Amino acid sequence: MTSVATRPDAPGGDVAAAPRRRRMTRARREERRTALAMLSPAVAVIVAVAFLPVLYTIYLSFHDATVTRTGGWVGFDNYSGALRDEVFRTALANTVIFTVVSVALELALGLAIAVGINRAFRGRGLVRTAVLVPWAFPVVVSALMWRLMLQDQVGIITYVVQELGITDSPILGDRWPLMIAAILVDVWKTTPFMALLLLAGLQTIPRDVLEAAEMDGATAWQRFRDVTLPLLRPAILVAVLFRTLEAWSVYDLFWVMTDRRLDSLSTYVYEGVRVSQLQFATGTAAAVLVFISSIVIALVFIKGFGAKTLQEDER
Amino acid sequence: MATVELREATKRYRDGTVAVRRLSLEVRDGELMILVGPSGCGKTTALRMIAGLEEIDEGDLLIDGEVVTELTPKQRDIAMVFQSYALYPHMRVAENMGFALKLAGVAREEIDRRVLEAARVLDLEGLLHRKPGELSGGQRQRVAIGRAIVRDPRVFLMDEPLSNLDAKLRVQMRAEIAQLQRRLGTTTVYVTHDQTEAMTLGHRVAVMRDGVLQQLATPAELYEQHANLFVAGFLGSPGMNLLPGRVERGHLHLPIGDVPLPPGAGAAVGDGPVIAGIRPEHFEDAAVAGDRPGAVRIRTRLDLVESLGRERFAHFHAEGEGLDHDRLARLAGEAAGPRTIVARLDAASRLRGGEVAELTLSPGGIRLFDPETGERLAGGGGSGAGAAHAPDAGGGPMRLTA
Numbered sequence: 036m037t038s039v040a041t042r043p044d045a046p047g048g049d050v051a052a053a054p055r056r057r058r059m060t061r062a063r064r065e066e067r068r069t070a071l072a073m074l075s076p077a078v079a080v081i082v083a084v085a086f087l088p089v090l091y092t093i094y095l096s097f098h099d100a101t102v103t104r105t106g107g108w109v110g111f112d113n114y115s116g117a118l119r120d121e122v123f124r125t126a127l128a129n130t131v132i133f134t135v136v137s138v139a140l141e142l143a144l145g146l147a148i149a150v151g152i153n154r155a156f157r158g159r160g161l162v163r164t165a166v167l168v169p170w171a172f173p174v175v176v177s178a179l180m181w182r183l184m185l186q187d188q189v190g191i192i193t194y195v196v197q198e199l200g201i202t203d204s205p206i207l208g209d210r211w212p213l214m215i216a217a218i219l220v221d222v223w224k225t226t227p228f229m230a231l232l233l234l235a236g237l238q239t240i241p242r243d244v245l246e247a248a249e250m251d252g253a254t255a256w257q258r259f260r261d262v263t264l265p266l267l268r269p270a271i272l273v274a275v276l277f278r279t280l281e282a283w284s285v286y287d288l289f290w291v292m293t294d295r296r297l298d299s300l301s302t303y304v305y306e307g308v309r310v311s312q313l314q315f316a317t318g319t320a321a322a323v324l325v326f327i328s329s330i331v332i333a334l335v336f337i338k339g340f341g342a343k344t345l346q347e348d349e350r
Numbered sequence: 351m352a353t354v355e356l357r358e359a360t361k362r363y364r365d366g367t368v369a370v371r372r373l374s375l376e377v378r379d380g381e382l383m384i385l386v387g388p389s390g391c392g393k394t395t396a397l398r399m400i401a402g403l404e405e406i407d408e409g410d411l412l413i414d415g416e417v418v419t420e421l422t423p424k425q426r427d428i429a430m431v432f433q434s435y436a437l438y439p440h441m442r443v444a445e446n447m448g449f450a451l452k453l454a455g456v457a458r459e460e461i462d463r464r465v466l467e468a469a470r471v472l473d474l475e476g477l478l479h480r481k482p483g484e485l486s487g488g489q490r491q492r493v494a495i496g497r498a499i500v501r502d503p504r505v506f507l508m509d510e511p512l513s514n515l516d517a518k519l520r521v522q523m524r525a526e527i528a529q530l531q532r533r534l535g536t537t538t539v540y541v542t543h544d545q546t547e548a549m550t551l552g553h554r555v556a557v558m559r560d561g562v563l564q565q566l567a568t569p570a571e572l573y574e575q576h577a578n579l580f581v582a583g584f585l586g587s588p589g590m591n592l593l594p595g596r597v598e599r600g601h602l603h604l605p606i607g608d609v610p611l612p613p614g615a616g617a618a619v620g621d622g623p624v625i626a627g628i629r630p631e632h633f634e635d636a637a638v639a640g641d642r643p644g645a646v647r648i649r650t651r652l653d654l655v656e657s658l659g660r661e662r663f664a665h666f667h668a669e670g671e672g673l674d675h676d677r678l679a680r681l682a683g684e685a686a687g688p689r690t691i692v693a694r695l696d697a698a699s700r701l702r703g704g705e706v707a708e709l710t711l712s713p714g715g716i717r718l719f720d721p722e723t724g725e726r727l728a729g730g731g732g733s734g735a736g737a738a739h740a741p742d743a744g745g746g747p748m749r750l751t752a
Contacts, residue, residue: 243433246403250401250429252450253453
């Protein structure tokens with residue numbers, strides 16, 4: 036390599052042409068090698084931080100593990116144990132219901148808000164900022180705040196609901212009122228985020244195209260259905276994907292607001308691994324299940340619906 | 351088939367700026383009318399008012415004699431070609447072109463038939479299944495036109511449809527649009543800032559400045575009988591040379607020399623200061639031109655000679671006092687042009703920059719303007735008397751900026 040690089044210029048064009056071409060490809064190969072060398076520390080850190088814990092958890096999930104020792108190989112016993120566990124099944128059902136309902140509501144409301152604030156009106160900047168306030172709260176704080184409002188002795192919402200005669204039982208007592216409350220809090224909190232993502236998408240739609248549709252005789256609803264929605268599809272997919280993955284791993288909201296009376300997959304894992312050490316092995320299996328199901332959800336969105344998380348090649 | 355008429359139409363933006371001021375014009379049935387002017391002159395706003403995309407604050411819009419000011423774009427039955435083409439990126443070419451018909455509830459076979467017919471006219475048959483992202487600029491432009499003609503609307507509106515094409519394609523599409531419009535015979539309003547497009551395409555051309563119509567006339571009339579300094583300076587490339595002058599006893603004194611005015615013309619103007627407009631083609635190299643009857647000879651040092659192959663442009667400047675450029679800018683705006691004088695010379699000319707040259711000037715080509723108002727004065731050859739009024743403007747006398 037060095038000999039090529041320091042070689043003096045050969046006299047005469049013909050002689051110089053051939054080695055120069057080879058030198059180019061060699062230089063490029065060298066460049067790639069340098070690039071790999073420079074990337075390798077970062078890759079090593081990512082492997083150590085992201086992949087090793089996952090691989091270790093997967094490894095543990097096939098063993099009769101406790102907190103203190105790995106134990107012997109038990110194959111899929113931990114998985115079948117988790118799947119047979121009534122608590123796990125309830126947690127799974129809760130998570131599915133919570134994810135589907137809250138993301139659907141957030142999409143509908145977020146879209147309405149995004150369309151609403153995507154136009155010129157007085158005080159638009161203020162409204163856009165105000166809309167984001169619920170999202171800026173830490174989950175634990177908003178969960179606690181809502182828990183107080185829903186609390187059966189001093190909660191303002193409980194009081195109103197009881198005065199109106201909708202229900203007499205405490206809201207934070209049963210599974211379904213708890214679930215509804217959790218969904219509503221999540222919608223309250225993350226709809227702004229959804230609206231913001233969709234608003235960014237709306238702003239990429241050229242005004243000309245909507246005006247062209249108007250000239251073509253489309254009503255406001257037809258313009259929304261036939262032009263805005265299809266062009267917003269990439270933004271919707273990305274927003275729904277992010278929100279679905281987040282809702283699927285819901286933990287803090289359930290843990291804080293429902294006082295452990297409502298299980299999600301993540302609270303099940305936590306209880307198994309951390310709280311009740313007897314369930315450690317089952318907990319790791321459940322953790323792996325959460326991990327795999329998240330990947331499946333992401334793949335369905337990206338491969339199945341064509342969500343483009345990084346770039347967009349339309350137009 | 352329709353006539354379009356704007357009556358004293360005004361558009362005011364919320365911040366108080368007036369984009370279009372009391373604009374009156376009538377587009378005849380089957381006519382291709384050009385709205386031209388520098389950017390910000392209100393031409394696009396005027397077009398969007400006809401389209402129904404901008405509200406008309408005062409005045410009225412009539413289509414076929416019927417007031418449609420309050421109607422939606424849909425009810426006006428107008429198709430528009432946008433500067434950006436504004437194709438639906440998620441629809442294939444055929445869907446783009448058939449969208450309006452689909453919304454109107456036309457049967458599928460009928461949509462297919464009409465889309466195919468338009469595609470044949472525009473040479474788009476092979477592209478019907480592509481999406482806009484897979485088309486070149488020229489092809490997108492055709493689709494945008496196709497989307498308009500498929501509907502067979504009463505009126506076409508085109509907003510700078512050629513400005514995103516490269517120069518060669520622009521010339522080609524310009525010819526195609528002219529042919530297509532003649533064949534379809536659909537009343538068309540076409541906005542451009544390009545005076546060449548305006549002159550070559552338009553049956554009649556409306557020149558606008560600062561939201562006010564300056565002149566409405568055929569291209570030939572505009573070029574020869576411009577109503578004021580702005581129109582004179584805006585049309586032609588390179589633009590008209592504007593020089594300060596003084597009329598005295600039938601002679602025009604210019605910084606580049608004295609020119610006799612045609613008999614009668616001097617009297618019509620009257621003695622006093624004027625602004626003289628001379629187009630570059632009214633100069634010639636004396637060595638090439640020889641002795642033309644009536645031509646005046648002037649001697650000047652050339653600053654620069656540019657050769658464009660078929661013709662040459664000589665730049666020189668006048669000695670003595672120049673024009674008050676602030677006033678000129680107010681009267682002629684962007685059309686005021688550069689301060690040097692440009693002469694178009696024959697390719698056979700051997701003159702070079704830095705030389706002292708002898709040029710001829712045809713006095714018949716000189717146009718005189720009022721130095722205070724910028725309005726065209728009679729005289730300087732041609733029958734300038736009627737030029738201050740737009741022929742057949744359909745909306746009262748011309749309003750001139752003062």
